[in-house]
Amino acid sequence: MARTVVATTDAPAAIGPYSQAIIAGDYVFTAGQIGLDPATGTMREGVVAQAEQVFSNLEAVLAAAGCTLADVVKTTVFVADMNDYATVNGVYDSHFAAPYPARSAVEAARLPKDARVEIELVAYRPA
Numbered sequence: 760m761a762r763t764v765v766a767t768t769d770a771p772a773a774i775g776p777y778s779q780a781i782i783a784g785d786y787v788f789t790a791g792q793i794g795l796d797p798a799t800g801t802m803r804e805g806v807v808a809q810a811e812q813v814f815s816n817l818e819a820v821l822a823a824a825g826c827t828l829a830d831v832v833k834t835t836v837f838v839a840d841m842n843d844y845a846t847v848n849g850v851y852d853s854h855f856a857a858p859y860p861a862r863s864a865v866e867a868a869r870l871p872k873d874a875r876v877e878i879e880l881v882a883y884r885p886a
Contacts, residue, residue: 760784769819771795774871779820787824787882791837792816793874806843806875810850813878826882828854833881836864839874847876 765780770792773779780789794802794809795816803812814828821827836851838844844864860880870877 765820765824767819767823769797769823770816771797771800780824782824782884785883785885787821787826787830787880787884789817789820789880789882791835791871791877791879792820793871793877795872795874802872802874806846807850809874810847810876810878813876814850814854817878817880821880821882824882824884826884829856830882830884831855831860831880832883834860834862835879836862837867837870837877838864839867839870839876841866843875851878 760783763782764778765782765787767779770779773790777790780787792813794812796803796812797816803809818828821830836847838847867877
């Protein structure tokens with residue numbers, strides 16, 4: 760199966776040996792996005808601001824792949840502190856509509872750049 764790299768300057772550049780997203784068949788697999796502002800390279804302050812930036816970054820990556828959040832079928836949410844789960848869930852809910860994607864949510868001991876939230880997506884994009 761062919762794989763196509765997705766890259767955009769509207770989201771932070773990869774901070775390691777990975778792609779922002781890969782298109783494989785009819786699916787787009789995004790890398791996890793954290794609350795980095797792509798214009799400044801700085802982390803947004805606070806879990807709400809970080810979560811909003813995460814969604815801005817994910818939307819930019821999806822747009823570069825020809826998708827929107829409406830095409831998302833699976834998400835994985837990582838929080839540095841499960842006490843932030845309800846707050847992140849509120850931001851999450853404001854970006855999706857029913858039927859909601861399938862989702863996993865886990866607390867991670869530490870996220871890149873000490874982020875408080877990271878989210879990765881899988882979107883369906885029929886060729």
